[in-house]
Amino acid sequence: MKDLISGLNKIFDNRIRLGIMSVLMVNDSYDFNSLKQTLDVTDGNLASHLKTLEEKNMIRVNKQFIGKKPNTSYSVTDEGRQAFRHHLKILEELIKGQ
Amino acid sequence: MENNLSSSDDLKTIRKIMEESSRFLSLSGLSGIFAGLFAIAGAFVAWFFILHKGTIQYDDVLSSLYGNSSSLPGWQLIADALVVLVLSLLFSLWFSARRARKAGRILWTPVTKRLLVNFSVPLITGGLFVIILLIENHSELVIPGLLVFYGLALLNAGKFTYGEVFYLGLLEIITGLISAVLFKYGIWFWVFGFGALHIVYGLIMYRRYER
Numbered sequence: 001m002k003d004l005i006s007g008l009n010k011i012f013d014n015r016i017r018l019g020i021m022s023v024l025m026v027n028d029s030y031d032f033n034s035l036k037q038t039l040d041v042t043d044g045n046l047a048s049h050l051k052t053l054e055e056k057n058m059i060r061v062n063k064q065f066i067g068k069k070p071n072t073s074y075s076v077t078d079e080g081r082q083a084f085r086h087h088l089k090i091l092e093e094l095i096k097g098q
Numbered sequence: 099m100e101n102n103l104s105s106s107d108d109l110k111t112i113r114k115i116m117e118e119s120s121r122f123l124s125l126s127g128l129s130g131i132f133a134g135l136f137a138i139a140g141a142f143v144a145w146f147f148i149l150h151k152g153t154i155q156y157d158d159v160l161s162s163l164y165g166n167s168s169s170l171p172g173w174q175l176i177a178d179a180l181v182v183l184v185l186s187l188l189f190s191l192w193f194s195a196r197r198a199r200k201a202g203r204i205l206w207t208p209v210t211k212r213l214l215v216n217f218s219v220p221l222i223t224g225g226l227f228v229i230i231l232l233i234e235n236h237s238e239l240v241i242p243g244l245l246v247f248y249g250l251a252l253l254n255a256g257k258f259t260y261g262e263v264f265y266l267g268l269l270e271i272i273t274g275l276i277s278a279v280l281f282k283y284g285i286w287f288w289v290f291g292f293g294a295l296h297i298v299y300g301l302i303m304y305r306r307y308e309r
Binding site for chain 1: 118
């Protein structure tokens with residue numbers, strides 16, 4: 001059991017980061033405002049967690065302009081996808097071992 | 099033990115977020131029921147007031163749009179169908195907004211956009227195709243065309259909402275294909291495809307997800 005828990009990725013031990021990853025796993029890309037609404041969090045809070053995920057190379061940032069308005073969207077990297085799948089697997093095993 | 103509890107919580111949250119962000123879950127069964135009722139009401143109006151209780155064939159009426167005989171009944175039939183379409187869409191929008199509000203969900207999300215694009219492209223293609231059928235005087239294929247393309251639109255949209263929509267689409271396509279062979283009974287296939295199927299689908303969805 002101890003081994004399993006140590007296998008859990010520290011990056012995903014936060015609810016908001018977990019939420020961001022869950023959205024991006026099933027969507028090719030998702031913009032900032034939609035993420036904010038889906039997860040029901042504040043701008044600053046979301047931005048800081050996105051930054052953490054980006055720094056750990058879990059997600060990719062795509063900056064675009066729609067007309068004159070900047071539009072930032074996010075998508076999961078291959079590394080992020082793998083890490084998250086692994087995280088899910090361990091969560092499932094932890095429950096089975098209960 | 100504490101860890102186990104939180105991991106099952108985590109998984110539940112993850113599943114919920116994945117589902118809500120990749121599927122439009124505000125679609126209401128009531129939309130289906132009302133679309134079905136409007137379709138049947140539309141057919142009723144057509145049958146009694148435009149086609150004189152079936153003594154006139156709907157495709158003959160439509161063929162007269164560009165013929166020498168009176169084109170009025172043809173336009174009445176088209177107006178009738180458009181009223182059914184607009185009422186169904188408006189009610190469907192209203193029921194979706196209501197359901198989203200009740201569930202505390204947002205109506206307009208990226209997945210809503212994707213659903214609409216995937217639904218509209220086959221549907222608008224079908225609309226244009228049917229207009230071409232009318233112009234080229236193949237009006238017996240108008241109802242089969244509407245059913246088949248509407249079915250394709252549902253089939254396509256089914257990926258972004260409840261899976262049942264996919265199967266409703268399949269049934270509409272099958273109904274459309276059969277009606278293309280038995281085109282003299284077009285109006286009955288309209289009643290079955292746009293009326294009965296919608297109502298049955300709506301009742302199933304309402305009982306399954308909204309009670």
